[in-house]
Amino acid sequence: MFKIIQKTIATGIVTTKYPGEPAQVSECFRGRPSFDFEKWKDARDAAEICPTGAILVCDEDGSRRVTVDYGLCVFCGLCAEASADQAVRITQEFELASADRRNLILTAEYSLNTDRTHRELRAVHRRPGNVEADVESVGQKAREKIQKLLRRSLAIREVDAGSCNGCELEIVALNNPVYDLERFGIQFVSSPRHADMLLVTGPVTRNMELALLKTYQAMPEPKVVVAVGACGISGGIFGKNYASLGGVDNVVPVDVYIPGCPPRPQALLHGILLAVGRLGERLYDDRRR
Amino acid sequence: MSAFFEALQQKFGAQIQSISADREDEIYLLVADPDIRALAEYLRSEFEARLVTVFAEDRRSAEGVFFNYYVFERKGDTRYLIVRAPVRADNPEFPSLSAQLPAVNWQEREIQDWFGLKAVGHPNPRRVALHDNWPDVHPLRKDFPLETVLPPFEGERHIYRPALGEGVFQVPVGPVHAGTIEPGHFNFAVAGEPILYLQLRMFYTHKGTEKLFEKLPIHKAVFLAESISGDSSFSHATAFCQAIERAAQMEVPLRALIMRTVLLELERICNHVADIGAIANDVGFVIANAHASRLKEMLVSLNEQLTGNRLLRGMVCVGGVRRGWDVVQLVSLRAAIDSFASEFQDLVALIDSSESTRDRLEQTGVLRPEKAKDLGIVGVAGRASGMDLDVRRDHPYAAYGRYSFRVPVYLIGDVSHRMQVRVDEVHESLGIIRSAADESLHGDFRAQVPPIPADRCALSAVEGWRGEIIHWIRTGPDNRLERCKIKDPSLNNWPALVEAVQGNIIADFPVINKSFNLSYSGTDR
Numbered sequence: 017m018f019k020i021i022q023k024t025i026a027t028g029i030v031t032t033k034y035p036g037e038p039a040q041v042s043e044c045f046r047g048r049p050s051f052d053f054e055k056w057k058d059a060r061d062a063a064e065i066c067p068t069g070a071i072l073v074c075d076e077d078g079s080r081r082v083t084v085d086y087g088l089c090v091f092c093g094l095c096a097e098a099s100a101d102q103a104v105r106i107t108q109e110f111e112l113a114s115a116d117r118r119n120l121i122l123t124a125e126y127s128l129n130t131d132r133t134h135r136e137l138r139a140v141h142r143r144p145g146n147v148e149a150d151v152e153s154v155g156q157k158a159r160e161k162i163q164k165l166l167r168r169s170l171a172i173r174e175v176d177a178g179s180c181n182g183c184e185l186e187i188v189a190l191n192n193p194v195y196d197l198e199r200f201g202i203q204f205v206s207s208p209r210h211a212d213m214l215l216v217t218g219p220v221t222r223n224m225e226l227a228l229l230k231t232y233q234a235m236p237e238p239k240v241v242v243a244v245g246a247c248g249i250s251g252g253i254f255g256k257n258y259a260s261l262g263g264v265d266n267v268v269p270v271d272v273y274i275p276g277c278p279p280r281p282q283a284l285l286h287g288i289l290l291a292v293g294r295l296g297e298r299l300y301d302d303r304r305r
Numbered sequence: 306m307s308a309f310f311e312a313l314q315q316k317f318g319a320q321i322q323s324i325s326a327d328r329e330d331e332i333y334l335l336v337a338d339p340d341i342r343a344l345a346e347y348l349r350s351e352f353e354a355r356l357v358t359v360f361a362e363d364r365r366s367a368e369g370v371f372f373n374y375y376v377f378e379r380k381g382d383t384r385y386l387i388v389r390a391p392v393r394a395d396n397p398e399f400p401s402l403s404a405q406l407p408a409v410n411w412q413e414r415e416i417q418d419w420f421g422l423k424a425v426g427h428p429n430p431r432r433v434a435l436h437d438n439w440p441d442v443h444p445l446r447k448d449f450p451l452e453t454v455l456p457p458f459e460g461e462r463h464i465y466r467p468a469l470g471e472g473v474f475q476v477p478v479g480p481v482h483a484g485t486i487e488p489g490h491f492n493f494a495v496a497g498e499p500i501l502y503l504q505l506r507m508f509y510t511h512k513g514t515e516k517l518f519e520k521l522p523i524h525k526a527v528f529l530a531e532s533i534s535g536d537s538s539f540s541h542a543t544a545f546c547q548a549i550e551r552a553a554q555m556e557v558p559l560r561a562l563i564m565r566t567v568l569l570e571l572e573r574i575c576n577h578v579a580d581i582g583a584i585a586n587d588v589g590f591v592i593a594n595a596h597a598s599r600l601k602e603m604l605v606s607l608n609e610q611l612t613g614n615r616l617l618r619g620m621v622c623v624g625g626v627r628r629g630w631d632v633v634q635l636v637s638l639r640a641a642i643d644s645f646a647s648e649f650q651d652l653v654a655l656i657d658s659s660e661s662t663r664d665r666l667e668q669t670g671v672l673r674p675e676k677a678k679d680l681g682i683v684g685v686a687g688r689a690s691g692m693d694l695d696v697r698r699d700h701p702y703a704a705y706g707r708y709s710f711r712v713p714v715y716l717i718g719d720v721s722h723r724m725q726v727r728v729d730e731v732h733e734s735l736g737i738i739r740s741a742a743d744e745s746l747h748g749d750f751r752a753q754v755p756p757i758p759a760d761r762c763a764l765s766a767v768e769g770w771r772g773e774i775i776h777w778i779r780t781g782p783d784n785r786l787e788r789c790k791i792k793d794p795s796l797n798n799w800p801a802l803v804e805a806v807q808g809n810i811i812a813d814f815p816v817i818n819k820s821f822n823l824s825y826s827g828t829d830r
Contacts (some may be wrong), residue, residue, distance in 0.1 A: 044609060175481055182532070254513070257513040
C-alpha cells in the first residue's frame, strides 16, 4: 500500500490541459492535408496515389472538378509527397469533427490547359459540387435536446461495427490518466439502456448490422450517434463490398463525424464535446476565392 | 539438395511432381493429388515439422484447378516447405488433416467456406468464416465479384451444439461486449460457477479483406495491410511489404531494415505494457493499469514522433520506409526508451508486490503444453505453454540477425505465465532497440521499386507482438495481386481460449481472455 501511494505521489498529475489549452502535438504528426487551390497546377498525381479515393478528379469538356473528402482520408501524406508544386501541405490540425457530413468535403473547379494541367481556379466550395438546399437533419433536434438536458454529463456506449480495432485503441486511451475523459463528467457504460451517445466505429459489416441496429434501438431518447474514423464515416479503405455496408450512416442516423485513421484522442474528445454542444465546430478554411 | 529432400523423394517420389525454390528459404513441393495425409504424417513424425498454415487459391482460369497450400517448418531450419496440392474443379474435395492435426481445424473450414472445397473427413465440418445464415456463396472464388450484393439474411445466425444436463445453463455473450472491445459471440455452458464448455462465433468483423487485396494496386494495398488488425498495423504492413519485396527480388537498404526492427519492437512493447496493465485491471488492480496506460501513452507519443502516426501507420513501404530519422528523432528515441525502462521496472515491481493479484493470476486459465502443441498455438500464448517458437529467431527478417535476444518460454501456461512472457519480452525488446539505435543510421532508407513481375509467389513471416503473422501473395499484372493470404496469429489461438477457460469460473473469463488478447479483426479479416 505504501509503495502504491509513494508511486502515485512521485508520478504527480499527468493529465493534459486540452481542450483548455492547445494540444501538445509532435511536429511530425500528420494531420489535415491543406490545399492551396490557387497554386495547385495538377491534381491528378495526388488523386492517383490516394489509397482511399479521398481525392477525386473528374474532367469534363476542358474543365475539372477536384473533390477532397476528409471523411475518406487516412492521413497518409502521400498527396503532399506527390504534389511537386507544394500545393498540398500536411498540417498538424486534427479538430476536424463536424455535424454535417458535407462539411468534410471540399470541391474545386478548374479550367484546363491542353496538357490537362490546371489553367485557372474558378471556384472552391465546401460541400459537394451540386449543393442541395440545407435540410435540417433529424439528429439536430435530438442533439439540441441532449445539449439542454445533459450539458454537463454524458454516458457513452461504444460499438465496434467492424473496425480494425485501431479506433478502439484511441477510444480506450480516452480513459487513461493523460486524457481522463471522466474529468468532463463523461463515462463509458456497458448497457445501451444507460447511454446518451452511441460512439460507432466501422465500416459496418453485414454481420454487425443487426447488432448495431439493436443497440441503437435499445437506447432511450434523446440520443446522439457519433461515427468515428474514416471507416465509420465512409467505409474508408474497405468501402462497400459483399461483406461491408460502408459508413455508419448507412445503418443508423449520424449526428457527428470524427475524421482520422484513427482519430487521435484529442480529436475524439473534440468530436464528443462538439456533439453535446460544449465545443464548436472548427472549420479550417482552404477556400481562397 | 539436402538429405531431407532425398528422403522425401525416396519415400514420396511417385507423388512429388517437382521441387522448386525461387528463394533459398522458400521451397515448393508440387504433388499430384490433394491427399497429403501420409506426407504430413511423415513430416510430423520423422522431422517434427510443424504445419504453419493451410490455405487455398482459385487457379481454375490459369491452371484448371484449385490449389491447397500447406506450409511446414522444421526446428532449426530457416526454410519453409510449401506443399502445393491440386484440387479438381469438377470434384472439389480434399482429405482433411484436422483429425490428425487439430491445429488446422478452423483453417480447413475457412477453405470450405471461402472456396467451396470440401474437407472430407473433417471432425467438425460446420461453417466457421461465414455465419450459418449466409447464402451458399464462396467469396474467394474468382467468379464471385467483390461488390456482390447479397440478399438479406434468413434463418438462425448460429446453430450451437446443445449443452444439456441438470443445472446446466447457457450464457450467451456478445457480439457487443460490456467494454470497448471488438465484437464476437461467446456461448458459455456453465454448471453453477464453473465453465463446462465455450463455443465461439467469430467473423463478425469480416469485411472482405483478402478479396479486396486482389483489387487494389500494390502501393494502396499497403494501407489495407495496416488495417488488418489495428494494434499490429506495423507488423502486418511489414509482412506485406516483405512479401512484395521477396516476389520482386528486391534488396532493401540496411538502414530501412534496422528502422523496421526498431518499430516492430516498439509495437511489441506498446501492446505488451497495455496488456500487462489490463490483466492487472481485470483482477481489480486499477492503479497498476493507470500506470501501464500512462507508460503506453509515452510510447505512443514516441511512435508519433518517429513516424507521424500513433499506431506507426504510413511509415513502412515497399522497398523500405518512407522517411529517415534525423538526430533529434534518434535522441528522443533513446531518451524515451531509457525513461520507459525505469518506469517499467517500477510497474512490474508494483504488480509483483500485490499478493492478491498474483493469487488471481496463478493457475488461472491453464493451457497445458500438450494441448498447445496439438492446437498449434503460437506467439505469447504458445511460449507460455512450452511452444519454443519465434519467427525473429527461427526465420530472421528485417535486421534481427544482427542482434542477440532471448526467447522466454514457460511451461505452466496460466495467466501469470502469459503475463511473465510479456514482461520478459519487453526487456528483450528494449535491448534490441538500444542496439539498433546505436548503429549508424545513414544512407538510403528506401530502394527504388522496379516494375513488379506478374505471377510470382512469395511467403513472408513476421513475429508480431501476438505471434506469427504470415502473408502469402501471388502477383498479377498491372501492379496488382492475384491472391493475398493473411494469417494472423489469432486465427491459430482462439481454440486455445476454449481449452483454457474450461473449469474456470465465468468471472475469470475476462482476465483469461485478456491474457490471450486475440485480434477479432485479424481473425475475421
